[in-house]
Structure formats: structure tokens, C-alpha cells
Amino acid sequence: KQEVTQIPAALSVPEGENLVLNCSFTDSAIYNLQWFRQDPGKGLTSLLLIQSSQREQTSGRLNASLDKSSGRSTLYIAASQPGDSATYLCAVRPDYGNKLVFGAGTILRVKS
């Protein structure tokens, strides 16, 4: 059974810092991995999707890496801003099905 863990559970940083969010998964048979952002009381916004054959994806100040064999992904946020404050969710899609398995998320607060 696939399990996804995110560390840390919460993170508070001053504006301008570079930061790393971690995601690990127990079953390396994944189809892809997706990072989402969730704002309070709102839905999820897809940030980056990494195919199982890829090592990383970049979008603006965000960079996500994938090490499938070790069951790890990281989301790197450069020059953090208060507007980055949100919950960040990692989700994997297994090879054998269509549903996503989510981690519990990292709550990020960027202080101005």
C-alpha cells in the first residue's frame, strides 16, 4: 500500500529565504508525482507534475525533483514571499491505477 509522508509538517521562515519541502513515498512504482498548493478554505492548485521518467521540473521560483528509486521528491522555493504562505501537498499516482495518494501536507508561513 502506497504511503506518502511530508516533512516538515509546518515551516515558518522570514521573507527572502530559500526553502525545501520534502516528500517521501513507500512504493517506487509510480506513474507521476504532483505538487499542489492549497490556500485556506480553497481548492488545490497544481504547481508541478513530474513524470516517472523525469528528474525535475521548474516553474518560476519553484523547482521539484524526483528520485524514484529512493522514493523521494523535494520542492524547492527560491526567494520566498509572504504570498507563498499556504499548505503544500505532494501526491503520487501509482503505476497500477488512476487515483492520487496524498501526503498530509506542509503548512508554510512566510513572514514579512
Add this chain to the structure above:
Amino acid sequence: NAGVMQNPRHLVRRRGQEARLRCSPMKGHSHVYWYRQLPEEGLKFMVYLQKENIIDESGMPKERFSAEFPKEGPSILRIQQVVRGDSAAYFCASSPPGRGANEKLFFGSGTQLSVL
């Protein structure tokens, strides 16, 4: 192109009543997924549907919960005889046909169900 639309945004029910949650997928999307998010927990998969078919309902409780995605109209998640433990945010997501590796899920804003 409107995103995934869920309604209502907030739904309050008393114990024993029925709750009906609606989801209209993005235009051109024929796959719908329902997820539930309990307070301070991650999203848990409930059910995956294609038009008129339930593909995977392994995450849905066997009793009181049902889902449908008719040929015409939105997908409906129905909870009968609600209990306080059903209080949660229910999210719907949709994706286009096919299973390309670049296929993202697009989520709605969710329905917050509160059972009194």
C-alpha cells in the same frame, strides 16, 4: 474555459439528513474523482468515475455513501443519514480522457459539509 465547479460551497445538515454534493468537471473532461479531507489530514481518495461508470470505489464507505456521473449533468456524491463524522471538505477533481503521463488533475474549490 471554466474550471471544476462544485456546489454548494458550504452545506449544513443535521444528523440523519441527506447530503448531495455536485461537481461539474472541466469542459472536455470525462474522468471525475472525489476526495475527502478531514481536519488536519491529507486528502483521501473516495471514488473514481467516468461517464455512467464507477471505475474505482475502493475509498468509499460501503454504507450510506454513493456516487454517480450520469451521461448528462454533474457528478453527484450522495451521503445518506449523515453523522457528525461525515463533517469534512469534499473535493472533486477532473481529468481529460486517456492516461498520458502529463495528465494533471484539476480540483474544484470543495464543499465544506458540516453536520450538526
